[in-house]
């Protein structure tokens with residue numbers, strides 16, 4: 001497993017070691033000991049989620065507030081997505097900055113997004129199965145979000161806006177400035 005820190009402190013791209021043979025492939029999709037050692041974390045994941053989406057589906061940008069904040073380890077099982085993590089830690093040097101990483105069934109890369117980030121992704125392939133671990137439980141009352149096309153964040157989602165499929169809830173999300181400035 002290889003780990004690279006992104007320009008956002010504490011946010012890592014993880015490249016698992018893939019073992020290919022005549023039967024197919026094998027890899028450790030998560031190994032707590034190796035993960036904690038290489039990322040300098042002590043994360044205790046408590047919830048696993050999976051979602052299925054078609055091309056153009058954009059989910060996000062989501063976070064949970066205060067004690068309910070979640071670190072996430074995200075990956076793609078089928079298809080490909082552009083995954084985006086936005087630093088919303090107000091005391092961070094990179095507050096308001098984001099990383100966008102392509103996660104695909106072929107590259108098998110994972111993104112570790114620490115607490116204090118907003119997260120979203122858009123599906124680039126026909127279909128995608130997205131899978132992630134969270135270190136805190138889902139809490140409906142603590143849900144927060146930022147509108148995907150926020151003027152200050154300037155995220156390039158790669159697809160035309162008219163091709164995006166977004167939930168009503170996500171279309172009503174507020175701006176970065178309204179939340180934090």
Ligand SMILES: Cc1cn([C@H]2C[C@H](O)[C@@H](COP(=O)(O)OP(=O)(O)O[C@H]3O[C@@H](C)C(=O)[C@@H](O)[C@H]3O)O2)c(=O)[nH]c1=O
Pocket residue numbers: 049051059060061062063119120121138167169
């Ligand atoms: C996220 C979540 C949703 N739900 C329910 C609530 C709702 O009825 C249904 C769909 O929820 P949502 O529309 O919020 O699903 P979705 O838009 O896929 O939400 C997810 O988006 C990505 C980007 C994230 O980062 C995740 O943390 C999560 O916020 O599933 C749970 O029961 N547990 C959960 O952990």
